[in-house]
Amino acid sequence: MGFELPEEEMKKWLNHIALICLSEEFQSLKKELESVYLRSDIDNAGLVAFQDALYAFLAQEEDEQTCRSQAF
Numbered sequence: 001m002g003f004e005l006p007e008e009e010m011k012k013w014l015n016h017i018a019l020i021c022l023s024e025e026f027q028s029l030k031k032e033l034e035s036v037y038l039r040s041d042i043d044n045a046g047l048v049a050f051q052d053a054l055y056a057f058l059a060q061e062e063d064e065q066t067c068r069s070q071a072f
Contacts, residue, residue: 020057029053 005013020026030053037045 017054017058020054026053026057029056 030049033052034045034049037049042048
């Protein structure tokens with residue numbers, strides 16, 4: 001059983017993720033992680049670094065939103 005987003009919501013998320021992925025901060029973290037993963041001989045280091053960097057950015061944003069909503 002899958003979860004489907006309305007098309008507009010999906011477009012909003014894709015745009016948001018694209019902006020994250022194009023940011024200098026994201027690219028820097030991804031490169032740093034990839035370097036560490038390559039030295040650690042992790043399979044698919046580039047892909048794993050990309051996934052981990054994206055997860056870190058999304059989790060950070062979620063944490064920031066939670067802190068802002070609790071402040072009010």
